[in-house]
Amino acid sequence: MGSCGTVRSSIMVCVPLMGSSVKEMMSQMGLAKSQGADMVEIRLDYIQKFQPLQDLQMLLRDKPLPVIIVYRPKWEGGQYEGDEQRRLEALKLAMELGADYIDVELKVVSDLMLNPNLNKHSIGKIIVSCHVGDHTPSKEDLSILVAKMHSTGADVIKLVTHASNITDLATIFHLLAHCEVPLIAYSTGDRGLISHLLCPKFGGFLVYGSMGNNSIPGLPTLNSLRQAYKLECLNANTKVFGLISNPVGHSKGPLLHNPAFRHVGYNGIYVPMLVDNLKEFFRIYSSPDIAGFSVGIPYKEAVTGFCDEVHPLAESIGAVNTIIRTPSTGKLVGYNTDCEAAITAMEDALGARRSINGASFTSPLAGKQFVLAGAGGAGRALAFGAKTRGARIIIFDIDYERARSLAHSVSGEAQPYEDIVKFRPEKGGILANATPLGMHPNTDRIPVAEDTLGVYRLVFDSVYNPRKTRLLKEAEAAGAVVVSGVEMFLRQAISQFNLFTDGEAPEEFMREIIWEKF
Incomplete structure (x- = not known):
């Protein structure tokens, strides 16, 4: 399948578990390990009739993977509605019983940190988390928030925003690239997907992946992270290619381009980009790190107006399905490989x-x-x-x-x-x-x-x-x-791959993937 090269990301993939019983949680933990997770996040607030001592002992005694314990209250988007002191006591207990991490909300972390016995019997670490409502704050506001979280003495900071537009994610990437403490940062919602997929490129601490039927909008599946994207292959030098489309969920491009990149040893990743506004998108994502795009429905015609140059065939057609950012000048050049x-x-x-x-x-x-x-x-x-x-x-x-x-x-x-x-x-x-x-x-x-x-x-x-x-x-x-459109898809993707990499596409390998995955 091709290798990642010598420089690999140390990114961990974590699966959130939301079983309604300890038995279900333990079963899910085993499944997560077998499917390639590095870590699990156990949501205590989902366990019905939760008994702290008894249940935590069972969950942590023979854990097959490192564990983050979360006991999320209703006021921070969780399920727990009981006594706050009882909730914090359960988190302290989890630490004493061997949890690798406990996740504590910024609003209450000072109450927990004041406890003199907190770290006496524990090698666990504290993640201080903050969920920012239904939007993504400005770069400045997020920097202030991160500094405040850092000042609590947290081992790891976790920041969750909501993306109403894919352009919001540029703030998350900036934060990940410049934060000096271990940082988990991502955006929720369908437009937040690439905040997970590109996390290793910008130095994030871990990335979440869903498992089984527990699909969450904007959260990639564990299977896609391990098979299609192989995030451990990403590093700061990885070139990003995106499919600009709306909708974008139907695309099979990532299943084809990512394995093909690895097959020829090219350090690239191909991700779906759910775009609402072309003008804003190209204004925000002008970095040379984003080396090219595929263009899908409904933008193939409109996108010609955002290219600095258009190849004569694409110009005569009036539609572009491939854009390359010229490394030397940063200019966007449009092509049509569909025809x-x-x-x-x-x-x-x-x-x-x-x-x-x-x-x-x-x-x-x-x-x-x-x-x-x-x-x-x-x-x-x-x-x-x-x-x-x-x-x-x-x-x-x-x-x-x-x-x-x-x-x-x-x-x-x-x-x-x-x-x-x-x-x-x-x-x-x-x-x-x-x-x-x-x-x-x-x-x-x-x-x-x-x-x-x-x-x-x-x-x-x-x-x-x-x-x-x-x-x-x-x-x-x-x-x-x-x-079939599959044949057109394969042929245009081969031409696209050549443009993306300035090399030769592994045609037989790509055809094998098509037969296997489509």
Whole structure:
């Protein structure tokens, strides 16, 4: 699978456990160890009818992993509503019984620290934590807060904010990179995901990963941290590549690019970036550490306006799916790897014979009717690719003016989207779906009338999750050659990888991953 190189991160992966009984907690602890966790965080406030002495002895006596004990009160987002003194006594007891860490809230840490017996029998350490409501404070306010937490004598500081926008996370990264005490810092919510994934690059103390059915918005799974991302391979020099999209959760890019980086020994990480505002995003994330981007729905066209330069093919298409930050100048250069990926996948499926010596090549798409559903970024790439091969293009899009504009650019024809269900194609033509119809989880829809599918010679679907969409299943049953979006995805990713690394993609290795993971 390729190695991390010599400089590895010392980052620990911690799994929060929220079992309702001691028995359940112990079972989860064993599972966490078997799945590769370095540490567990036991939430005492989730245990029903918690008996401090009896339960803590059981939990800590034969613990298979280092343990952080948390007993979170309601006023800090937890479940505990009882007597405050009793709660603090339970934390002290956990320390005495061998907890590696106890987590104490900033508001009450002075009450705990005043206890003269706290550290007498213990080698455990204190994490002082603070959860900052429903927002991310400014860099200045967070620095003041960290200084206040540091002054308590904490061994480790833990700071949790909420990300309403991915741009909020830049403050967290700045904090992690400049803090002089061990720091756990991350943001909650769907937009907070990369605060966990990039934590080792900026020097964080540990990262959280969820396990089993206990999924938490914005928290990566333990499995993804160990398999796809392998955070132990990250260090300060790791180059970051992100997928700019909204939504972004469907993407399989991290499952492909990260193992491929490691396979060739390239120090990079590829992460999903849920972006709401392109202008703000590019203003905030201008660091040379962020070396490039993939671009997904719905930004492939709009993102061209944020590139300093656009490759001629991408410029003619009017859509960019790959951006590289030039190391010497920091300029953003936009490319389109979708176009050739989709068209060559179709040609190869039709048995195209390409010349090796540069002799003329006649595409099997030449002269064929090319029916395109969708005139967005992916649709534009398909239309321009089909035009270069001499196809006759008919475009349907929910935005008729957008379809008309694209048709004009490729000397094609636009028709109203509602007419696609009654459209009768020429026999032997090509159908290409460049809409999200059929994408997981709404997998039951197709863009055209089912009884027309047998008329086409080839049906292509840009959707790659699921691998074989309903459209492709119905088309195959009707006798058409079918090409999955997975093939386009793989080919465009190979070209992207070459641009990202300025090297050669491990094509066979990437194809193996596709077969295994999709």
